[in-house]
Amino acid sequence: MAWSHPVPQITDEERRGRLAQLQARLEERGLAGLLLGSTESLRYFTGLVWHQSERLIGALVTPSQVYYIAPGFEESRIESLPHLTGEIAVWQEDEASAALIASLAGPVGKLALDDALPLFVYHELAQVFGPDRLFDGGRLIRDLRLRKSPAEIALIEYAMSLTLEVHRRAHGIIKPGVRSSEVVRFIDEQHRALGAPEGSSFCIVSFGAATSLPHGADGDQVYQPGDVVLVDTGCRLDGYHSDLTRTYVMEEPDAEFAATWAIEREAQQAVFDAARLGTACGGLDDAARRVLEKHGLGPDYRLPGLPHRAGHGLGLEIHEEPYIVRGNTTVLEPGMCFSNEPMIVFPGRFGIRLEDHIHMTETGPKWFTEPAKSPTQPVG
Template sequence: MTSLAFHRRSFLTGATALGAALSLPTSRLAAAVAEQVTPRPLPPPITAAERSARLARAQQLLRANNLGAMLVESGPSLDYYTGVQWWRSERLTGVVIPAEGEPIIVTPFFEQPSIAEQLEVPAEIRTWQEDDEPLKLVADFLRERRVTGRPIAFEETNRFFLGDRLAAQLPGTRIVNANAVVRAQRMIKSAAELALMQAASDITIAAFRTAHANLKTGMSGSDINAAIVAATTALGGSGAGNLVLINEASALPHGSKKPHSLARGDLVLIDGGCSVHGYQSDISRTFVFDRTPTPDQRKVWDQVHRGQQIALAAARVGASAGSVDDAVRKAYTSWGYGPDYKLPGLSHRTGHGIGMEGHEPVNLVRGETTRLAPGMCFSNEPGIYLPGRFGVRLEDCFHMTASGPKWFTTPPPSIDQPLG
């Protein structure tokens, strides 16, 4: 959910919400909502010292896994290690981290001043001209460091053409997955990272509450989204994006493009989040607008609420990530849903990893054997969907501590108090 990446929520609400936010009367609504909130102090961004410590740890892991070096191209992991926030294009900008010694940044010549401005760790910037092969720069550096006889690790989201072209420069050199380094580090959040995620979560739930208090008959999903975005921005969050799903659309986890105007008795599902200094939140709430919920709505809401508690109880240090999903699915099956991923029931995983990205490894999903450890962060969102009728999703994120899981935001107590 970074500002530089396409996010699933923007598919259904982003473009229309931006347009609505600039038109009347939605602009007046957004302005009014923004005036109702008070900005709060934010934790500081990740320091250069923490990024340097990450690099040192990466090199330890490279040596422990007999890897010669690691290439990380533009994206969250480049930011994680260097502070450089850059987009992906056909032109390579990335960091090459050797098992020993100082890393280098490879970037086009004309981008060097911009990269130098952002770089927060000691690293030489090596540039290439438009008629050069940037992977030759990488290969030459690896030869200088005498590591071409060992495997070279690629961050798992690096694009294919980079490996293909490096292999042409270094025939016989093995290119392998860098998960033993990057994933091992990014899955475990530091105290500073957790503080930023807590701030993002606090902003998102406050924005939801503010928008909820301003709901009126006739509002569109775009209106509601614009109100949340306005509150989020006023509170200090960035990159806000929200799904607003009403009635039958709430049974589709990522929604529908069909327009709908808010009416009394509508069931509304909001799923959103924001970023604080590059760290994400992800929260969902489901409620009935301006009318007492029906018995079926109340029943399903209560079951999802119970599902969240079952998931949290299963999230114990040393348990497999998949066992959390298993526990929820077992309960849902006993209540007549599914089985497995069938509908009506829970058609998606119980949760996903979260940190610098709204979705990142690993997931709370069947078959995931990764063991839960302190510092890991996940969403907890075991929704129940009844096709053609409605769906309920409650989503709160938690992080693992030595004594077990801890919420970033606490689930609401009931459908009658849906925002807590």
């Protein structure tokens, strides 16, 4: 499908730069290579997009080479897909992919592994390499992916703007009798209409007491007058996610809901205000909980209060580092992107989650989207 958005896709030049950084680190650490699976890291470094299956398809990155690892019958398919230049090394159905990888990596040095590889791949590799030659490559990968480039930030920001507009449109169709499934379908259609080719990457629409369940309830709910509405959705552009939640009521809110919504917004703002370069991620979660405790909620993970972390990183994965959670000593640096969503839950009654995302600039935090305005105005 032709690219029609005002922000560019990630270029091969940028991916070659990522790959060069990875290869330099492999060389520095004396590693024989890094094995990428059919994961978002494969896409990040090589541009190849492939979905996980029972057969290993990925890439072996050595300090000087890139080998695409694939069953023989998929070679022509891989050749047809976008990816950086590299030799396609094939294994046949009656052969072991681990043996092929060992022949390419050589007999010396440890093999680093993509931390998202499935366990069956690890076991096959351990039989050939021995466990002592296998190395957890997760930190190596995550450190390179943690700080987003200007091109990545531009894609995320544009995807967020699309989803914010979808929220505005969805707010307009909430009427008595509408089913959550109808709203979910409408949101998917609107994401597609705005140029997200795969539609919604996920969508939660909850009414009433179901809003107290952070990830929604089973079944098809029906909106009734006075219900609290929670909509959490996003899309992907060139693989990069948007993710926004709005919680509101369609009529004038009662005093309790209005007061709790204001506390939620105060906690969200406290996270933003605490997001300073050099600050530990755990400090942002602490800032949100201090607001809730001041208003008699919590403490800790007790309910009514905040039952989960205050945020998560986002990029090619919708949940990735850095995590905005108590005790996380990762310090904020330019290029880091993360959600700000210190949800307040009253079990069995209602929940309020306002979720916007932040990216760290050279001078401090910046919203990807402007936060909600009021309990009845989810989009400014």
